[in-house]
Amino acid sequence: MKQYLITGIDYTDAGALDRRMAARPAHLEGVKKLKENGNFILGGAHLSSEDKMIGSTMVMQFEQEADLQNYLDQEPYILQKVWEQVEVKPFKVAQV
Template structure:
């Protein structure tokens, strides 16, 4: 499987945190499905110095880039304008 490191930073407007909190249950449901299918490896929120959520990091795996794109097309944090900047890089989890 192809593995990917995803770093996503939230929008910074005054309603950004509200959008994140609204979308969060839907995002978690999507991640639960990824986990059940074996596509989710690890993830969590990026925090600022005040421990406020300002983004997300995930390591996921898919057989194809097309499957990755299909997930991204349905990801609530993208659809509901939580993530502003998304960086995706190929990744390989160390087998130790």
């Protein structure tokens, strides 16, 4: 499987954190399914100096790029305008 580093940077408007919190249950439910399918490796939230969530990083793996695109097309944080910027880079988890 090909591995990817996915970084989402949240919008910074006054309603950004509220949108994140509203979308979070659907996002986590999707991540749970991705983990069960072997696609999710690890992930977490970027925090501000005030410990507020302001972005995300995930390491994922998919058989085909079409599967990655399918995930991105359904990601609640994208659909519900939580992530303003999304960067996807090829990645390789170290095997130690």
